[in-house]
Amino acid sequence: MTDAVTVHHAATEALSFRDHLPALQVLLPLMGAPLCFLLRKAALVSFFTVAISFACLAISLTLLGQTMGGEILIYEFGSWPRPFGIEYRVDITNSFVLVVISLVAAVVFAAGPGQARRSIPVGREYLFYSAALLCLTGLLGVTITGDVFNVFVFMEISSLSSYILIALGRERRALMAAFTYLIMGTIGATFLLIGIGLMYQMTGTLNMVDMAVRLQAVSDTRTILVAVAFVIVGISTKLAVFPLHQWLPNAYSEAPPIVSAFLAATATKVAYYLLLRFTLGLFGAALIFDQIGIDILLMPLSVLAMFVGSIAAIYQTDFKRILAYSSIAQIGYMTLGLSLATEAGVAAGLIHLFNHALMKGGLFMVAACVMWRMGSTHIDVMRGLGQRMPITMAAFVAAGLALVGVPGTAGFVSKWALVTAALENEAFFIAFLIMASSVLAVVYIWRLVEIVYFSEPETDFEVKEAPLRMLIPTWTLAGMTIWFGLFSGFSVEVAEAAAKQLFVGLAGAGA
Template sequence: MFAQHFPVLPIVLPLIAAPLCILLVRSQLAWLFATVISALSFFISVDLLLTVLDQGVLSYALGGWQPPWGIEIRIDVASALILSVVTGISTLVLVYAKESIAKEIDSSLHTLFYTAHLLCLAGLSGILCTGDAFNLFVFLEISSLSTYTLVSLASDKRCLTAAFRYLVMGTIGATFILIGVGMMYMKTGTLNMLDLAALIAEFDSSRTLNTGLAFILVGVSIKLALFPLHMWLPPAYTHAPSAVSAFLASTATKVAVYVMVRFIFTIYGAEYVFYAMSMDIILLVLAIVAIFKCSFMATVQSNVKTVLAYSSVAQLGYMILGISLVSSLGLMAGLLHIFNHALMKGALFMAVGAVLYRTGSVDIKAFQGLGKQMPWTMAAFSIAGLSLIGVPLTAGFVSKWYLVTAALEQQDWVIAFLVLLGSLFAVIYIGRILEAAYLKKPAEHVDGNTIKEAPMLMLIPMWVLVLANIYFGIDTSLSVGAAEAASQWLTEGNSAASLNMGTVK
C-alpha cells in the first residue's frame, strides 16, 4: 500500500527535510540527516526504475485529482534512469562533503549547505518526475535558487561573482522557459504534458507554438550550458566548493538535457521539431562546436577545476550530438552518456577536491608528485580520466561506442570521425594532469612529507564512482538496457513522437 506513493517520495522527502535540516544546530547532525534522506531517495528511485522497466510508465495524481485537471507525477524510463543518477550522486557527495566542506566553507554555514543541497535535490527530482509543464518551471527555480546559494558558500570570495553570473544567466534562461510555457498554455489551455502533446499535434502550424518552442529551447540551452550559452558554467564550477562542483557537474546539467528531450519528444514531437523546424541541424552544429571549442579551452587551462568545467561543456556536446542524430540509437547514446558522464565527472571533481583538501590548491603545479603522495586519489583520477577519454572497459567507452555506431548507422562518417577526434583532446588535458602527478617532482617550496592521502570519507564515495565506471564499462545490461528502453519509449511508444525516427532527416 505504501509503495503506491513511491513516485512522489523522491520530491517530498528532501523538500520536507530541508526546513527541518536548518533547525539542526550541529553540523554533524545536519550531515547525517541529509545523507539519510538522500539515501532513502536513492533506494526509492532505484525501485522506481526497476518498476518502470517491468511495468511501464507510472502515473500518480496529487491529491487524488486526476489529470489534466490535477497535477500529475509521471515517471517514465528516461526520468527514472536520470533520477537514480541524481539521487545516487547526491548521496555519495553528501558522504564526501563532511570532510570536504570543513576546509572550504565556514563552519557557521555548514547547516545552510546541507539545507540548500536538499532543496536542490528536491528541485531536480521534481523536474524529472512532474507531468506538468508549469510545475517543471517551479521545480527548476527551486533547484536553481538553491544552486546559486551552494556556489556562493565557498571561502574564496570569487565564488560570489561566479554565483551572481550564474544567477543572471539562470534567471534569463528560466524567464525564456516560462514565456514558452505561457505561449503553449495560451494556445492549448492546458499545462499537463500529455494533454499538451495531444493538442499541439492537432495544429499543422502555429506561430505561437513555434515561438514558444524557440523560447523554451533557448532557455533550456542556457540551463544546460550548451555552447555558446555556457559562459556561466566554468567560473561556477571553478570557484564553488568541491562538493558542490561534483554534485552540479554530475546532475544539474544532465537534468536540463532531459528537459530538452522531454519538450522535444513528449510534447512537441520529434517530427515537428526536427523535420518541420530543422532543429537537428542547429543542435548538431552547436554540439560539434562545443566538443572542439571547449575541449581546446580545457587543454590551455592551469586550474584543474576549470579544465574539468570546460570538459563538462564539451561532454554535453556529445549528449546533444546523440539527440541531433534523430535516431533511436542516437538518442539512446545521448541518454547513456548522461548516466556515464555523471559517474566519471563526479569521481574527477571529488579527486580534485581531495587534492585541494591536502594541498590548498588546484593548480596543475599542485599535482606534481601526487602520484606517490596521494596514490589512491590519483589512481581514482586516472581511471575516471581514462573513462572520460573513452578507453575500453570503462563506462565512457560504451557511450562513445554507441555514438559512433549511431553515426555510422546513418552513414555519417564525418560525424563518427569527429566523435573520435574530440576524444583526442581529452587525452591532452587529462594527460597533462597525469604527467604532473606521475612524471614530475613536487615543486621546490612544497614539503612532500606533509602531504598525506585524503580522508576515508572522501576516498570511499570517490572510489564507489570509480568502480562504477569500471563495472558499467564491462556489464552494460542495466545502463544500456535502461537507455535503450527509454529511447524506444520516447521515439516509438510515446504518442507525440510515434514515428520512424530513422526517416526523419
C-alpha cells in the same frame, strides 16, 4: 510499443505505501531541508542528509524497477485527476534520470561539505545541507513531474539553491561566478516560462500528456514555433549548450569541488532530460526534426562545443577548470546524440548522461580531495601527487581514462554507442570528429597524468592521503565508471528502452 503500455493510476485504486513512492521521491528531501534547521548539530545533520539521499536512491531504484518493462506510473496529487490536479508521471526515461541524480547525491553528500566547510561559519553547516537537499528536491522534481509549470518551479528551486552552493567557493571570484550564473540562469528559466506560457495559450492545459496531444493539432502555428524557440533556448542555457555555456566554467571551477561534483553530475543531466522531454515528448519528433530541423542547428553547435570545450580545457592551469571545460565538450556529445535524430542517437545521449555523471562526479571528487589536502587545485600543486596521494590519484586515472574513452571504462561504452549511431546515420564525418575530439581529451587528461606521476613535487611538506570519508565516495564513483564499462548491460538496455519510449512521444503513449 504503444499497445504494450500499461498506465498505472495510483488514485483509482486503494493506495499502499508503494503507490506513494513518486511523491515521496520529492517530498523526502523537500521536508528534510527545513528539518536540517531543527537538527542543527553538524554531525547529526550530515547523517540525516545522507540518510535522506540514500532513501531517495532506494525510491528511485524501486521506481526504475517498476517502469523497466515500459509501464508508466501516474501519481495524482490529492487524487485530483488530470485536467485539474498536478500529476507525477514516471516512465523509464525519467526514472533512469532519477536514479542518476539520487545516486550521485547519495554518494557525494556522504563526503560532507569538504572544502566548503571553510567558508561556512562554524556551527552553520546545517545551512549547507539544507541548500544541498533543496537542490536535490528541485532536480528530482523537474525530472519526475508531469506538469510543465511544475518543471519551471522545480527548476528555479534547484537553481536558487545551486547559486547559494556555488557562492560558498573559497575565493571571492566564487561570488561573481554565482552572480553571473544567477543572471544567466534566471533569464534561461524565464525563457522557458515564456515558452510554456505560449504553449499553454495554444492548448489550454499544463499537463504534459494533454498538452502533447493537443499540440499535434496546432503544431504548424507561429505561436508554437515561437514557443519551441523559447523553450529550447531556455533549456539550452541551463544545459550550457555552446554558445550558451559562458556561465559554466566559472561556476564549476569556483564552487567548492564537492558542489561541482554534485552539480556537474546532475544539473546539466536534468537539463538534458528536459530537452529530450520537451522536444521529443511534447513537440514530437515530427515537428522538431522534420518540420523545423533542430538537428541541423544542433549538430554543428554540438561539434563546436566538443572542440571548443576540449581545446579550452587543454590550456587551463587549474584542475577544476579543466574539468569544467571538459564538461562543455561532454555536453556536446549528448546533444550530438539528440541531433542525430534517431533512437540510437538519443540512446547514446542517455548512456552518456549516465556515464558522464559517474566520471565527472568522480573527477570532481578527486579535485575535492586535492583541495582538501593542498588548499588549491592549481596543476602546479598536483606535481608528484601520484606518490603522495596514491589512492586518490588512482581514482583520477580510472575516471580520467573513462573520460578519454578507453575500452573497459564507461566512457568507451558511450563513445561506442555514439559513433555507432553516427555511422548508422552515415554521418561518417561526424564519427571522425567524435574521435578527433576524444584525442583532445587524451591530451588534457594525459597532461595531468604526467604532472601527477612523472614530475617532482614543488614543495617538501608532507602530504597525507585524503580522509576516508572523502576517499570512499571518490572511489565509489570512480569504481562505477569501471564497473559500468565492463558490465554495461544495465545502462545500455535502460537507455535504449528509454529512447524508444521517448520517440513514441507523450502524445503517442496515450492515456
